[in-house]
Amino acid sequence: MEPDELIELVRQHGKSIYAFCYRLTGNKADTDDLYQETFLKAVELRHKMDASRNPKAYLLSIAIRLNRNHRRKFAWRQRIVPTSELDAATGAGTFDSLASEATPEDAVLSLELRSMVQDAANRLGDKLKLPLYLYYTADMAVEEIASALGIPAGTVKSRLHTARKLMRQALEVESP
Incomplete structure (x- = not known):
């Protein structure tokens, strides 16, 4: 190259x-x-x-x-x-800077929600967190993630499923 x-x-x-x-x-x-x-x-x-x-x-x-x-x-x-x-x-x-929102209340709620999601993701182990980040933040397909991590595509799917499930459980517990 x-x-x-x-x-x-x-x-x-x-x-x-x-x-x-x-x-x-x-x-x-x-x-x-x-x-x-x-x-x-x-x-x-x-x-x-x-x-x-x-x-x-x-x-x-x-x-x-x-x-x-x-x-x-x-x-x-x-x-x-x-x-x-x-x-x-x-x-x-x-420290995450506040995005410009319509109202201060929306900005605080958005920051709080973002913080809750990020905290839940950070509690996951690398095996679950990396495929989750690659899928959602890097917009990679399952096959691309498998190639990047050197694991089978089925394993990526399984880890994504488990990560979503754990995130959902963590966010349901934290939600008021």
Whole structure:
């Protein structure tokens, strides 16, 4: 794959890759890093990439692997030196900006609902969360998800079904 072809891939799939990276990380700074690292790794591995064999799935699988590696490194570092007390003292965390809505009440309700759905999704394990994000945020077909994750399509369908069921149960419990 030539650099010009890679540039075209960024144009075609950049927004969906970025949205998926945001779903994986949950904040803009980490999303920007993961997005950039994904395409840097794609440049390194461009000789392995085949544009005719679903390059979007390949890019998403790179993002998944990089994110998994970052989380492993973070967990290892947390065992050595926990930073949770530091984060609590400085007020670090994620903050979603409010979308411009018709009324302040609608904005608050929308933010609350979005937060509930995101919390329910974040409680799922990676086996269930990744297919869910790929399906709904990256708009990938079941076969594409199977290719990106290296699992059979039936397994993807099963995990999507289980994830939806667990999300539904979690949201029914949390709803007033």
